[in-house]
Amino acid sequence: MAAANHTSFRIVKCILVGVEGLEDAHIWLSIPFCSMYIIAVVGNGLLLFIIVKERSLHQPMFLLLAVLAGMDLVFCTTTMPKTLSIFWFDAKEIAFEACVTQMFLIHYIFVAESAILLAMAYDRYVAICNPLQYNTVLTPTRIAKFVVAAAVRAFCLMVSLLILLLRLPFCGPNVLSHTFCEHIGIARLACADISVDNWYGLTVAFLTTGTDTVLIAVSYVLILRAVFRLPSKDARAKALGTCGSHVIVILMFYIPTFFSFFVYRFFVNSMPRAVHILLANIYAIVPPMLNPIIYGVKTKQIRERMALVFLQARKQR
16 A cells, blocks of 8 residues: 655545445445436536527626636535545555545636636626626636636645645545545644645635635625616516525525535544545535536526527437
C-alpha cells in the first residue's frame, strides 16, 4: 500500500470505505444513486445538446444553462462512477494521485458552479427588475467574460489549496471514511499539522461561495420585491413559480454542501458517519439531477425545442 523513500513511507493508494456503518446496504443504496446518476447524465447531456444545436437559444440565460449543464456532467461523473464501483464491486482502492485529482475537480467545479448560479440569479434580476436594459446589460460577450472569470477564480483558489495539501508528508494511514475524496479527508491522512490547510479551506469557502450565497439571496429578495409590484396576478404567479423552483435548486446545492463542510471540520465525532457521507453524496448528485428539470424542462423555449428534436428524430426513423 505504500512505497518507500529514503526516510519514510508515502501513500501510493487510498482506501475508500464507502458508507461507513451501512456496508451491508451498499447494493440497496446503489439503486437510487445509480438512477439519479443516469437521470443527471441524460438530462444534462440533452440540455447541453439542445442549447448548442439551436441557434435561437444562444442567449445569455441559455448560455449560462449550457455552462451549468456541462459542469454538472463533470461534477457527478467525477464522484458517482467510483461510488457505484464501491457499492457494486467493493472496489475501494484508489491511487493517491487519482484521489487528489478527484478532490481538485470536486472543489474546483463547486466554486465555479457557485459563480454560475450567481450569474443566473443576476440574469433573473435584470430580466424582472430592469427588462428594458436586459439586452444591453447581459450580452453574450459579457457572459463569456464572466464564465472565464469564474473558471479562473476557481482554478487559482484550488491550485493554492492543492499546493498546500501536497506539501504535507503522507506517511501513515490511507483509509478514507467516504465514497469519494474530499480536501479535509485527505489532509487528515497527513502525519503533520493541518491547521493551515483547514483555515485556508474555511477562508476560501467564506470568501467565494459564502459571498456568492449572500449576493444570490440579495438578488432574489430584490426579485421578489419587484414581483409583488406586478399588476397582473398571472404574471406574479408565473414569476414566483420560476423563482421558487430556482431557489429550491440553489438550496439543494448549498445546504448539504455547507453542512458537510462544517461537520467534517468541527463535528466529525458528534454525528453518525453514515449520515455525513450520505449528505455529501446528495450534494454530489441531486443538484445535477434537478438542474435540467428545473431550469430546462420548465422553460418554455427549451421544452419546445426538445419536442422538436424528438419529433425530427421520430420522423427520421
